[in-house]
Structures are given as C-alpha cells and as structure tokens.
Amino acid sequence: MQDVAQLAGVSVKTVSNVVNGYPYIRPATRARVEEAIVELGYRLNVSARNLRQGRTGMIGLAVPELSQPYFAELADLVIQAGEDAGVTVLIEQTGAQRVRELEVLHGERRQMTDGLIFSPLALGEEDRTEFAVHYPLVLLGERIFRGPADHVTMANVEAAYAATRRLIELGRRRIAVIGAHPGETVGSAGLRVVGYERALTEAGLPLDPALMGPVVAWHRSTGADAMERLLAAGTPIDAVFALNDAMALGALRALSARGVRVPQDVAVIGFDDVDDARYSSPSLSTVAPGRLQIARTAVELLMARIADPAPGRPFVEVVADFEIIERESTGSAVAAST
Amino acid sequence: MQDVAQLAGVSVKTVSNVVNGYPYIRPATRARVEEAIVELGYRLNVSARNLRQGRTGMIGLAVPELSQPYFAELADLVIQAGEDAGVTVLIEQTGAQRVRELEVLHGERRQMTDGLIFSPLALGEEDRTEFAVHYPLVLLGERIFRGPADHVTMANVEAAYAATRRLIELGRRRIAVIGAHPGETVGSAGLRVVGYERALTEAGLPLDPALMGPVVAWHRSTGADAMERLLAAGTPIDAVFALNDAMALGALRALSARGVRVPQDVAVIGFDDVDDARYSSPSLSTVAPGRLQIARTAVELLMARIADPAPGRPFVEVVADFEIIERESTGSAVAAST
Numbered sequence: 001m002q003d004v005a006q007l008a009g010v011s012v013k014t015v016s017n018v019v020n021g022y023p024y025i026r027p028a029t030r031a032r033v034e035e036a037i038v039e040l041g042y043r044l045n046v047s048a049r050n051l052r053q054g055r056t057g058m059i060g061l062a063v064p065e066l067s068q069p070y071f072a073e074l075a076d077l078v079i080q081a082g083e084d085a086g087v088t089v090l091i092e093q094t095g096a097q098r099v100r101e102l103e104v105l106h107g108e109r110r111q112m113t114d115g116l117i118f119s120p121l122a123l124g125e126e127d128r129t130e131f132a133v134h135y136p137l138v139l140l141g142e143r144i145f146r147g148p149a150d151h152v153t154m155a156n157v158e159a160a161y162a163a164t165r166r167l168i169e170l171g172r173r174r175i176a177v178i179g180a181h182p183g184e185t186v187g188s189a190g191l192r193v194v195g196y197e198r199a200l201t202e203a204g205l206p207l208d209p210a211l212m213g214p215v216v217a218w219h220r221s222t223g224a225d226a227m228e229r230l231l232a233a234g235t236p237i238d239a240v241f242a243l244n245d246a247m248a249l250g251a252l253r254a255l256s257a258r259g260v261r262v263p264q265d266v267a268v269i270g271f272d273d274v275d276d277a278r279y280s281s282p283s284l285s286t287v288a289p290g291r292l293q294i295a296r297t298a299v300e301l302l303m304a305r306i307a308d309p310a311p312g313r314p315f316v317e318v319v320a321d322f323e324i325i326e327r328e329s330t331g332s333a334v335a336a337s338t
Numbered sequence: 339m340q341d342v343a344q345l346a347g348v349s350v351k352t353v354s355n356v357v358n359g360y361p362y363i364r365p366a367t368r369a370r371v372e373e374a375i376v377e378l379g380y381r382l383n384v385s386a387r388n389l390r391q392g393r394t395g396m397i398g399l400a401v402p403e404l405s406q407p408y409f410a411e412l413a414d415l416v417i418q419a420g421e422d423a424g425v426t427v428l429i430e431q432t433g434a435q436r437v438r439e440l441e442v443l444h445g446e447r448r449q450m451t452d453g454l455i456f457s458p459l460a461l462g463e464e465d466r467t468e469f470a471v472h473y474p475l476v477l478l479g480e481r482i483f484r485g486p487a488d489h490v491t492m493a494n495v496e497a498a499y500a501a502t503r504r505l506i507e508l509g510r511r512r513i514a515v516i517g518a519h520p521g522e523t524v525g526s527a528g529l530r531v532v533g534y535e536r537a538l539t540e541a542g543l544p545l546d547p548a549l550m551g552p553v554v555a556w557h558r559s560t561g562a563d564a565m566e567r568l569l570a571a572g573t574p575i576d577a578v579f580a581l582n583d584a585m586a587l588g589a590l591r592a593l594s595a596r597g598v599r600v601p602q603d604v605a606v607i608g609f610d611d612v613d614d615a616r617y618s619s620p621s622l623s624t625v626a627p628g629r630l631q632i633a634r635t636a637v638e639l640l641m642a643r644i645a646d647p648a649p650g651r652p653f654v655e656v657v658a659d660f661e662i663i664e665r666e667s668t669g670s671a672v673a674a675s676t
Binding site for chain 1: 369372373375376377394395396403404405407410411413414417421426427428429430431433436437440441444445446447450557558559562587588590591594595613614616617618619621
C-alpha cells in the first residue's frame with residue numbers, strides 16, 4: 001500500500017479508501033491510485049499468494065453456449081462470485097460437442113486454472129470416468145449425478161411438476177410441452193418431462209402424444225417452430241409448458257403471429273427466469289431455478305476444493321431452490337408487472 | 339492418425355472419416371475414435387505446432403458484460419471464427435471497470451494467450467498509451483480510434499443517421515432517443531446521438547431536449563425506465579430510437595404496459611439486431627451492425643498479427659457494413675415476419 005501511495009502521490013489512507021470502494025474520492029485521484037495498483041501488481045497480494053501456493057488465481061467455467069441467455073446470465077453470476085472470492089473466471093464454450101467437452105476436461109489449458117466449473121451437455125452417465133480428474137472440479141447440470149466431483153443441480157422434476165400443476169390449477173387441461181426429447185429420461189429434457197407427466201397423471205389427465213413438441217436445440221427459433229407445428233396440426237391446446245424460456249419466448253411470438261391470445265386462449269410458462277422473460281409482452285411466467293444460488297454454490301464448492309485438495313473428502317451434491325414466477329402469460333399476475 | 343487408429347481399434351480410414359465429419363459412422367465407433375484423439379493429444383497437430391512456435395493456441399476475448407445479448411452473441415461468433423482458425427477462445431468479462439480493463443491489458447493472464455480481442459468500455463482516448471502492448475491486439479468498439487492496435491468498429495454515426503432517417507421517412511416527427519449520454523460526443527452513445535441529430539437537422543426538425551432519454555447502462559430495465567419517464571412527462575412522441583436493442587425491448591414493454599400501440603402510436607427502432615429482436619411482439623426493427631463481419635475480421639486480423647508479429651506493419655481500421663432491418667415495430671414489415 002505504501003508503494004502504491006508513493007507511486008500515485010497520495011496518502012496510504014487514500015489508497016485504502018479507493019481499494020475499499022469509499023465513494024467520495026475525486027475521479028482523477030481514483031484513476032491515479034487504480035493505475036498505480038495495477039502497475040505494481042498489488043492486487044491485494046493475490047498474485048504473490050497464488051505464486052507461493054502454486055496457483056494461477058484463475059478458474060475455468062465451461063458452458064455449452066453463451067448465446068443462450070441462461071448460460072450468459074449464469075456466466076455473469078459465476079464471474080461475480082469469482083470476483084468476490086478473489087479469482088478471475090475464464091469462460092470456455094463447448095458448443096455441446098463431445099470432443100470439445102473432453103478437451104475442456106483433459107486439455108492443456110487446465111494447467112492454467114486452479115479449478116473448473118463445468119456444465120456438460122454432450123458427455124453423460126456413460127462417460128463418468130472422464131470426470132475423475134486430478135484438479136478441483138464442480139459439475140453443473142443434469143448429465144451426471146453422483147459422479148466423481150462436487151455437483152450443483154436444479155430440482156428439475158419437482159420444478160416441472162410445479163409449473164405444470166400451476167397450469168392445471170388455472171383450469172388448463174390440454175397442456176402442450178415444448179422441448180421434449182422423446183425417449184430420453186435423463187438430462188434437463190428428460191427430467192422436466194417426467195415432472196410434466198407426473199402432474200398430468202396425478203390430475204387424471206391423459207398423456208397425449210399430440211401435445212408433445214419435440215425440439216433438439218432449445219432456442220427461440222426452435223420454440224417458435226414447434227409452436228407453429230402444434231398450431232398447424234390443429235390439436236386443441238389451452239396451455240404450453242416450454243422447457244426453457246428461450247423456447248417459450250419463441251412460442252409467444254408464434255402464438256401472437258397467429259392471433260392466438262395469451263393467456264386467454266393459451267397460457268404459457270417457461271423455465272429459467274432469464275431477464276427477457278420480464279420484458280416480453282405478455283411478460284412470461286416461468287420457473288426461477290435458483291441461478292444465483294447455483295453460481296455462488298459452485299464457486300464456493302470449487303474454492304473449498306482448491307483450498308483443500310486432499311482426496312477422500314466425499315463429493316457434495318447441492319440441489320438449488322426453485323420458485324414459480326407468475327406473470328402475464330399465465331394470466332395470474334397484475335397486468336403491468338415488469 | 340495411426341496411433342489414434344491403433345488405440346481406438348479402427349482403421350486409419352475410419353479415423354479420417356471421423357475427423358472430417360463423415361456422417362455414416364456408428365456412434366460407438368465415433369466415440370472411441372474421438373476419445374483416442376483426445377487421449378493422444380492429436381488435435382490435428384495444433385498443439386505440437388504451437389509448441390514449436392512458442393504459442394498456446396489460445397486467444398483472449400474481453401468484453402464488458404456477457405449478460406448483454408449483444409456481447410454474448412458476439413462472443414459466440416468470435417469463438418466460432420476462432421475454431422475455424424484453429425484456436426480456442428478464452429472469454430474474460432471486465433464489467434466495464436477501469437481496473438479490470440487495465441488488468442486485461444497488462445495482467446499475467448496475457449502470457450497464456452497468443453493475442454487479445456478487446457472491447458473496452460471504461461478506458462478511452464486518454465488511455466491510448468495503455469494499448470501499446472507487446473502482444474497481438476485487436477480492439478473492438480468506439481472507445482479508441484487510430485490507436486496503437488488493429489481496430490474493428492461500426493459505422494455508428496451513419497447507421498444511427500439511417501435509422502432516424504427511416505423513422506422520418508415513415509412520417510414520424512417527434513422522435514425520442516433512449517440511451518443518450520448527455521455531453522458525450524465519443525463512444526457508442528455519443529456517436530449514435532450525432533447520427534440521430536444529423537438526421538433531424540437535415541429534415542428541418544428541432545432538437546428538443548425533452549425527447550432525450552438519458553440512460554447510463556444499456557439494459558432492458560433501464561430502457562423500460564427511460565420510456566416510462568418519457569411517457570410520464572407527457573411530451574408528445576411518435577417514434578423512439580433506442581441506442582441498443584436491449585433498451586428498445588424494455589421500451590416496447592413499457593409502451594405495451596401503458597396501452598400505447600406500436601407502431602400505430604409510436605414506432606420503435608433499436609440497434610444491434612440481437613436474436614430477441616425477431617421474437618418480440620411486435621418484432622423489433624433495428625440496425626444490424628455487421629456482427630458476423632466484426633467477429634470474423636477481428637479473428638482474421640489477430641491471426642495475421644500472431645503469424646507475423648513484426649512491429650512496424652501499419653495498424654488497420656475496419657468499419658463493418660450495417661443494414662437497417664425493418665420489422666413490425668416500425669410498421670414497415672409483413673405482420674407475421676419472424
């Protein structure tokens with residue numbers, strides 16, 4: 001701090017004020033101090049500590065697609081949680097390709113980070129040995145359960161059940177599901193369809209294949225296409241559960257383009273609670289899957305493994321809390337709610 | 339290839355088929371080959387070549403915010419362009435904080451990448467010496483022009499002029515602008531307001547301060563707030579030019595919540611052409627700023643600098659081509675267009 005103060009030509013107290021985010025500092029002074037801090041590589045002694053401990057001060061976050069709002073917003077939260085924990089987060093995108101997911105796990109770049117938070121989409125249960133790596137690893141998502149790593153996941157079945165049940169409580173009986181992967185019982189699609197079917201069965205409603213909108217990649221465009229196919233097929237539908245918000249927003253668009261009123265004719269609920277969901281017209285009801293909790297827990301678990309990498313500590317599985325967010329698309333919120 | 343074939347227990351021809359994306363291969367065979375490839379660190383000899391040339395095979399991309407759809411979609415395109423060029427892209431988020439932007443430029447992690455594509459938001463003209471670095475660097479954005487690095491930017495003034503002019507051609511006279519940074523003549527906000535004002539002046543329309551919706555951070559929420567303030571102030575408005583799509587989507591929401599019809603009462607145009615713009619109701623007219631061209635050009639320029647790092651080669655400034663995309667929010671597109 002004294003070196004920084006000397007270089008910036010200010011008092012140690014001023015340096016301390018800048019570092020601690022004290023508000024009343026002249027912008028020019030703040031800039032001088034900040035530049036001196038960088039120049040001296042002060043950075044709260046993080047670098048020196050990392051060097052002593054053989055660390056890089058960086059962690060990796062590997063996700064399938066940043067153009068998916070869910071992953072972009074998750075990355076943002078992981079970066080913030082990393083910053084709070086004193087580490088820089090480097091983001092890697094796999095495109096859900098198997099080779100690139102294997103490279104994320106085993107490639108050279110793992111030598112550059114102290115640990116990895118990884119949301120796989122191509123690798124699954126049959127690849128569990130791939131995840132037995134020699135560095136701290138936290139898994140996200142629904143591809144591997146009780147694998148050889150700490151794991152943060154969502155209550156997929158329960159949340160999908162709650163979303164579908166809410167539609168049933170609102171009097172809907174012909175509830176389509178968009179985003180199903182027919183035949184799959186694992187992964188986000190499989191688990192969420194299990195919850196959907198459980199709610200229908202419990203309510204004595206039939207599982208009608210005509211209500212299934214299969215979609216491979218979960219984008220706005222594919223959601224719109226699936227909705228258009230369902231409408232074109234003429235199957236009576238009074239509600240839609242889209243397995244993510246991107247598809248739900250695409251479905252809203254397809255319904256609006258056809259003049260179908262939401263929620264009067266068809267109620268729509270999504271999954272993810274991405275930022276867009278609050279600003280669509282009508283605003284989108286959805287499942288908030290505990291994204292902030294997922295990001296913070298993942299970073300906490302990883303930092304704990306980095307601090308104590310001794311093998312033998314049992315792996316932890318954390319299931320985030322979810323919440324049903326009701327907005328205009330299910331007709332159950334105040335009209336002007338944003 | 340022979341080692342891969344041996345390890346996977348398949349022919350060299352089969353390895354070649356997998357590597358070249360040949361479709362008719364049994365999934366199990368493909369998986370075996372892919373795992374063998376990763377295990378042997380084959381990766382098309384990229385690693386070995388990098389090692390010989392003292393390279394890491396990785397480039398950095400530093401952007402302000404991944405939760406901004408514009409930057410998330412840009413990152414996705416840069417990653418794809420990097421993949422085509424045989425390099426992995428590591429993403430860094432600065433949060434538009436000055437200290438973190440300086441660290442992106444001068445921090446230790448620059449030793450881990452062969453070059454950097456950087457979209458600064460806090461650093462500007464007064465910091466141009468900071469950008470005179472000793473590694474390949476390509477700048478994006480509107481903060482530094484003719485700086486000590488290659489630069490890919492947008493035609494901000496011209497594109498904003500064209501967007502505003504289109505609203506005038508459609509008969510609009512009271513055109514509000516959302517996202518202005520009053521007093522700034524640089525950066526995206528400053529340059530786009532220059533284009534907006536030029537179009538108004540040329541058409542003989544007054545520059546009315548009551549039409550200015552100042553917004554610091556360009557998000558959906560701040561766009562909705564600015565629109566609400568403009569509506570609450572009672573200023574007559576028949577069009578809105580939002581300086582990015584996120585704010586435009588927020589403004590659409592605020593207009594819809596107040597029962598203002600778009601485009602009948604108020605036409606809206608944004609800037610960025612993010613994916614959401616096609617799926618809102620009404621769909622959003624916008625400026626497509628050449629994002630794909632920006633991503634590809636940035637990677638090409640960077641790879642050229644990496645291949646030939648000799649100093650003295652003059653720096654290049656590329657201005658991407660833009661296009662006005664007309665959708666429902668300006669009333670000039672077919673109703674069901676997605």
